[in-house]
Amino acid sequence: MARLRVYGYARSRTLRTLWMLEELGLPYDHVDLSSQNDGTRSPDFLKINPAGHIPAIDEDGFKLSESMAINLYLAKKHGKLQPPTAQGEAKAMQWSFWAAHEVDRQVVQWIVNTAILPIEQRSTRLAFAAREEIEWPLQVLNGELGKQQYLADPNTFTVADLNVAAVLYRLLFVDLAGKPNLERW
Numbered sequence: 001m002a003r004l005r006v007y008g009y010a011r012s013r014t015l016r017t018l019w020m021l022e023e024l025g026l027p028y029d030h031v032d033l034s035s036q037n038d039g040t041r042s043p044d045f046l047k048i049n050p051a052g053h054i055p056a057i058d059e060d061g062f063k064l065s066e067s068m069a070i071n072l073y074l075a076k077k078h079g080k081l082q083p084p085t086a087q088g089e090a091k092a093m094q095w096s097f098w099a100a101h102e103v104d105r106q107v108v109q110w111i112v113n114t115a116i117l118p119i120e121q122r123s124t125r126l127a128f129a130a131r132e133e134i135e136w137p138l139q140v141l142n143g144e145l146g147k148q149q150y151l152a153d154p155n156t157f158t159v160a161d162l163n164v165a166a167v168l169y170r171l172l173f174v175d176l177a178g179k180p181n182l183e184r185w
Helices: 014-024 036-041 043-048 067-078 086-116 124-147 159-171 180-184
Strands: 004-007 029-031 056-059 062-065
Touching (some): 014 067, 062 067, 067 159
Parallel strands (some): 004 029
């Protein structure tokens, strides 16, 4: 049995951590847990993450939540996908926090109102507003990727790229016209 347990379901932000673990080639146990039916409010899970959110990990008693923090921790601990310099590490944190702040909520709002909710519950207004909100951040990302191939280390895929891509993967079917660097990346 793996020492590391990941709590959460794959169609949530837990995907980011599952992707990271696969990239690192680490053994882990996946506890498929969702917020439905109070799964994340059970006394057992609240011992893992008192906030009751997924994903969370438990590695031999070390408990950590927030997908970006988990991924940054795993990269640093295992020395894979970790930028080799302090400046690269700072860039990995910068881009991870940027993705969480600038695009995550908007991407979720867009996908919920274009694909997840039943058609009668979707809001076209909210979907368009979310798509409009992410236009500038996508232009920013496209500009950065025009300067170098990857985000934290110019020539190497790192945790920064994984964290940002894991936020943006839901946009695979969004028209990226005018953003060739983002489309290539």
